[in-house]
Amino acid sequence: MNAAAAAVPLDGTAFQELERSFSGRLVRSGDLAYDEARKIWNGSISKFPALIAYCTGVADVVAALRCAANTGLPVAVRSGGHSFPGQSLCEGGLVIDLSEMNGIRVDPENRTVRAQAGVLLGALDRETQHFGMAVPSGIVTHTGLAGLTLGGGIGWLMRKYGLTVDQLLSVDMVTADGTFVTASEAREPELFWAVRGAGSNFGVVTEFEFRLNPVGPTVVAGPILWPMEEAPSVLRFYRDWITDVPDELTTVVVHRKAPPLAAIPPELHGTPVVAVICCYAGDVEAGEEVLRPLRAFGKPLLDLCAPKPFVQHQSMFDPSFRPGWWYYFRACDIDRLTDEVIDITAERSLRIASPLSTCVIFQLGGAVARVGEDETAVGGRGTGHTFNINGNRETAGGFAEERQWVRDTWSALEPYHAGVYVNFLMDEGAERVQQAYGAGKLRRLRELKRRYDPANVFRSNQNIAPAG
Incomplete structure (x- = not known):
């Protein structure tokens, strides 16, 4: 039993009251189900909560919060458990697990x-x-x-x-x-x-x-792969091509070693590649026409872009992000793929060692940018691209080296940073949270935090401290 979890007073009146009023499962440190229950998607995160409360409805959530208040337990909230930095768990605290509320x-x-x-x-x-x-x-x-x-x-x-x-x-x-x-x-x-x-x-x-x-159900979607050595020319063409593509098209650029998937010929497995992955959510014939210049650029190693069910395309990344592997991410928004940004990205990506590590560039714009910057709390709507640099391993072996590659690549791009997408933050501190929202929005959010959560109960997240 972990010392932090064991030290929490779970046998008092407050916990007994929770047992009487709670309809879901309660898993404590020492229970047979505990080690499995405390696992999350990122295998590099290991925390030992005192109690995991699997809620079945609103009444369970209220009861769990009441128990936390009465015992002084810190609170974390877990739904899918995909939090990169592991903020869906808390050390020695109470995890409100919503996974069984899935209607x-x-x-x-x-x-x-x-x-x-x-x-x-x-x-x-x-x-x-x-x-x-x-x-x-x-x-x-x-x-x-x-x-x-x-x-x-x-x-x-x-x-x-x-x-x-x-x-x-x-x-x-x-x-x-x-x-x-x-x-x-x-x-x-x-x-x-x-x-x-x-x-x-x-x-x-x-x-x-x-x-x-x-949507769909058929979309024109999939990756087109070139040798990673050609990334500078591919990215320069891509930068110019996307300037006038229709909003029906969203693209993601991925630098990585080609994964050992059935759709990829065995001789390409492990080959460093740059891929432009497309999803045209509109008329199939129109999509084929829009993608024609990209498919004709250079000599692609492989073109898997074709009409397919949207749900099939949605699952294409699943084999590359399996639960339990070790993940470390750093991210940044970048306004434009300048020659300098392209050259740094291409050079740093050639240093990828792990077959699971990637440098990913999301194309923004379109409907994302047409919502006013102040209409929601989301920041960076006018940004051109979001970078997500992943250092991943199946286990701890080699993970430290991948993490350092991520940090070095992120630092090389730092002169061109224009913010960050909050869902891609690790545990990086208050300054990075401010970069995600901007100073003006953060002030507004802090005032609202003081109104709705003055004690900062919900702090196991990219935290916004209450004003004052």
Whole structure:
């Protein structure tokens, strides 16, 4: 038993009251299920909470918060458990686990969907695509919907329809004092503003209501691969080509060693490549025409871009981000792929050692940028690209070297940083949180934090401290 977890007074009146009022599972340090229960997606994170409370509904969330208040336990909230820095766990505290709250209800007539906080992206896509619709979301299907949404939500449909938060119609949530509230444009509008980009700081969201958008079910999507040595010329062509592509197209550039997937010929496995991965969410013939210049550039090693079901494309990154592997990320926003940025990216990517490490560049713009900077708490809407530099290993072996490669690459790009996407932050401190939101938004968020969570109960996150 970990000493921090063992030291917490779990046998007092407050815990007994929780046992009587709680309908879900309670897992404590020392229980047979404990070691499995404390695992999260990032295998490099190992924390020992005192108690993990698997909630089945709002009443359980309220009861867990009451127990934490009565015992002084720190609180973390876990839905999909995909938090890169492990903020969905807390040392010696109480984890409010929402994974068993995973209901989804599609209203095809009104083009909306209600999804509980434990829903994963793949389950949401499956239900909504049955009706030919989707919520723009992330790029790995076992990501939790809640964490992704509350930080913004970038993915394959964002240039056409916007971020995940841009689809939000309302949220049900429990605030720090145990109050249940519904926030929307009409009800609690200031809280609703804050939830859309900084939501984990303001309460436990138990259910989301989203607007649905027509998608597919067939999209033109997939990667086109070139040798990584050609990355400077590929990126220069790509930079110029994307200046006038339609919003239906979202692209992601990936530098990595070609993975050993069935769709990739064995002779290319492990070869350093630069890939432009496309998703054209519109008319198939129009998409083929838009992609024609990219596919004709140079001599690609492999072209896997083709019409396919949207849900198939959504899962393409899953084999590269398996639960339990060791992950370290650093990220930055960059306004434009200048020659200097391209050359640094290409040179640093040639140093990738691990078959799992990547340097990823997300194309922004389109509908993302058409939402006003101050309409939601999300920052950096006018940015051209988001970089996510990943140093990954299956186990601890070689992880320190990959982490150093990430840090060095991030530092080499530092003169060109223009902010950071909050969902890609590790545990990097208050200054980086301010870079994610900007000074003006952060002041507004801190005032709201003082109103809704003055004791900073919800601090196991990219934390916004209460004003004053």
